[in-house]
Structures are given as C-alpha cells and as structure tokens.
Amino acid sequence: MTTIEVVQAGTETDAMKVEVILGPVDMIPRGEGRNFEHRGMLIAVLRSRSGGLFAVQATCPHRGGPLADGLVGGTILICPLHNWKFDLTTGAVLYGDCSITTYPARLDDNGHIRVTIDSP
Ligand code: FES
Numbered sequence: 826m827t828t829i830e831v832v833q834a835g836t837e838t839d840a841m842k843v844e845v846i847l848g849p850v851d852m853i854p855r856g857e858g859r860n861f862e863h864r865g866m867l868i869a870v871l872r873s874r875s876g877g878l879f880a881v882q883a884t885c886p887h888r889g890g891p892l893a894d895g896l897v898g899g900t901i902l903i904c905p906l907h908n909w910k911f912d913l914t915t916g917a918v919l920y921g922d923c924s925i926t927t928y929p930a931r932l933d934d935n936g937h938i939r940v941t942i943d944s945p
Contacts, residue, residue: 858893
C-alpha cells in the first residue's frame with residue numbers, strides 16, 4: 826500500500842468541509858487506487874478504467890482491508906481481503922454487511938484530484 830502525503834490544502838467549502846488538493850491524477854493508473862494522507866486522515870482514491878474518480882475511507886470497516894488495493898470495476902469496489910462489494914458512488918454495500926464512507930472527488934482544470942472532506 827502506497828500512501829501519498831498531501832502537500833497542498835484546498836479551500837474551505839463551508840464551515841464543516843474542506844476541499845483538499847491531492848495532486849495530479851496521473852499518480853493513479855486507471856483501474857487502481859492510492860492512499861492519501863491529510864492531517865492524519867487516510868483517504869483512498871480510486872480510478873476506474875474508464876477514468877471515473879472516487880474517494881472513500883482508506884480501510885474496510887469489516888476487518889481493515891486496504892480499499893486502495895481493491896478491485897475497481899465501473900462504479901463497484903471489491904475489498905481485497907474478503908471480496909465484499911461496495912458502490913463507489915454511494916458507499917452502499919452490494920455484497921457483505923457494512924457500508925463505506927465516500928467523499929466527493931473531482932478533477933480540476935489542472936488535472937489535479939480534489940476531494941471534499943470534513944474539516945479537521
Ligand atoms: S476487510 Fe473488507 S471485506 Fe473483509
């Protein structure tokens with residue numbers, strides 16, 4: 826599992842949220858994920874093969890599986906440890922017993938990943 830330190834904070838979107846800039850999207854090959862750290866908070870960012878961009882909590886709530894190492898197919902993420910399936914757009918469980926937390930993710934005009942998280 827690779828963790829990338831966030832080097833640039835983003836903008837406050839409101840009193841409770843902050844948009845953080847995680848760096849160039851090219852750091853993540855299509856079909857893969859990477860972990861990013863912002864002020865001690867780990868976020869898994871995943872790209873689908875078609876270029877979709879998603880951000881979720883870094884570890885699976887079941888038994889701590891590293892979700893950045895999961896399999897991405899379209900908008901579905903499969904945990905690498907026990908194959909539970911999650912909808913990357915909502916965090917809803919498709920196979921298993923728990924959901925995951927998702928965060929809004931987008932690309933900016935410079936091709937950088939921006940993720941909105943709760944303000945630390
Ligand atoms: S740790 Fe993810 S399904 Fe078990």
